[in-house]
Amino acid sequence: MENLRFKRVLLKLSGEALAGPKGFGIDPDTVIAFCKEIVEAASLGVELAMVIGGGNIFRGMSASASGMDRASADYMGMLATVMNAVAVQDALEKMGLSTRVLSAITMQEVCEPYIRRRAIRHLEKGRVVICAAGTGNPYFTTDTAAALRAMELKSQVIIKGTKVNGIYDKDPKKYDDAVMFNKLTYMEVLEKQLRVMDTTAVSLAMDNNMPIVVFNMFVPGNLKLVVTGDRARTIVE
Numbered sequence: 001m002e003n004l005r006f007k008r009v010l011l012k013l014s015g016e017a018l019a020g021p022k023g024f025g026i027d028p029d030t031v032i033a034f035c036k037e038i039v040e041a042a043s044l045g046v047e048l049a050m051v052i053g054g055g056n057i058f059r060g061m062s063a064s065a066s067g068m069d070r071a072s073a074d075y076m077g078m079l080a081t082v083m084n085a086v087a088v089q090d091a092l093e094k095m096g097l098s099t100r101v102l103s104a105i106t107m108q109e110v111c112e113p114y115i116r117r118r119a120i121r122h123l124e125k126g127r128v129v130i131c132a133a134g135t136g137n138p139y140f141t142t143d144t145a146a147a148l149r150a151m152e153l154k155s156q157v158i159i160k161g162t163k164v165n166g167i168y169d170k171d172p173k174k175y176d177d178a179v180m181f182n183k184l185t186y187m188e189v190l191e192k193q194l195r196v197m198d199t200t201a202v203s204l205a206m207d208n209n210m211p212i213v214v215f216n217m218f219v220p221g222n223l224k225l226v227v228t229g230d231r232a233r234t235i236v237e
């Protein structure tokens with residue numbers, strides 16, 4: 001085990017990250033590319049828990065805006081995260097990692113139920129724990145689930161993989177002069193309304209002193225660099 005900055009991390013991957021160029025659904029090549037990054041980081045000996053989003057398949061808010069009951073739509077969103085989790089599990093296991101999907105909504109034919117102590121035991125045994133179905137409650141997001149699981153599982157940090165290198169003052173995909181922050185406080189993220197995680201997630205992290213690292217998941221080798229602490233990215237603490 002060499003030069004690990006973090007011993008246990010919680011990686012948040014949005015569903016959209018799995019969609020690839022199509023922008024919708026699960027793109028197998030994209031999943032494989034991400035999983036290679038995860039295998040590389042795990043090979044360093046870091047204990048890795050993940051929370052996977054579902055926005056590539058279903059988003060409760062959008063469906064409720066079109067007239068669907070919000071809670072029902074949110075349950076559909078949570079089910080979408082289970083599909084993503086099983087896809088990532090399949091790819092990781094083909095690459096030789098030992099994994100468990102733990103769902104906040106019981107689905108025993110598909111995966112284990114989320115039980116905190118069990119999740120910690122899996123991590124101690126070197127298994128990658130993939131947390132599915134968000135918090136299990138409507139009106140939340142998988143960002144909030146990531147903050148919650150990070151605390152419960154005693155992770156040292158939430159690592160959020162995005163399409164850009166960190167947190168910027170404005171959308172770097174739209175504005176050439178967008179400036180990236182190296183370091184921010186939770187309050188700055190909230191006050192400046194920086195769109196990195198929703199306010200519930202940031203507040204929960206703030207109240208419990210859980211650092212958030214935002215980095216570019218699309219650059220090969222980046223996750224390993226974040227885990228070893230050696231990389232340009234934004235840290236919120």
Ligand code: UDP
Nearest residue numbers: 015053054055060074077134135140141142
């Ligand atoms: N969701 C929920 N409760 C949770 C987590 C997720 O109701 O604790 C639902 C919500 O409808 C959300 C959808 O699942 O829109 C997919 O999650 P999210 O939007 O966070 O996915 P991401 O943006 O990370 O792909």
